[in-house]
Amino acid sequence: MSASDSRGRSASASTPHAEERRVDHDLRRIFEGACRVTAPCFGAGLGMGGPSLTTSARRMLRESYPELTQQEISLLFSAVASFHRSSRSG
Numbered sequence: 849m850s851a852s853d854s855r856g857r858s859a860s861a862s863t864p865h866a867e868e869r870r871v872d873h874d875l876r877r878i879f880e881g882a883c884r885v886t887a888p889c890f891g892a893g894l895g896m897g898g899p900s901l902t903t904s905a906r907r908m909l910r911e912s913y914p915e916l917t918q919q920e921i922s923l924l925f926s927a928v929a930s931f932h933r934s935s936r937s938g
Contacts, residue, residue, distance in 0.1 A: 875924050878913060882928050885912045890932035905929070 889905040905928070909921050916924065 875916075875920060875927070879924070879927060879931075882909060882912070882924050883931055885909065886925075886928050886932070890929070902929075 885908050886905040889901045889908070906921065906925050909916075909924055909928070913921070913924070
């Protein structure tokens, strides 16, 4: 059995390509909830990327997760928007 570091990565994953790149576990933990909160802004027939919908989705995230920094909100919004785009196209 291989040893793990404090982030749960295997000690055998010593090359940069083998390591887990996503390290913001707090954002990963709330991602599904963030997708649900912002779903009305990305629903079918609403279009994508409209300024008012983008602003609304960001506001929803700030209101739902006030403990996050502006940078974390931005990262979360990017991930959520990407998720909704890929859901609609697939």
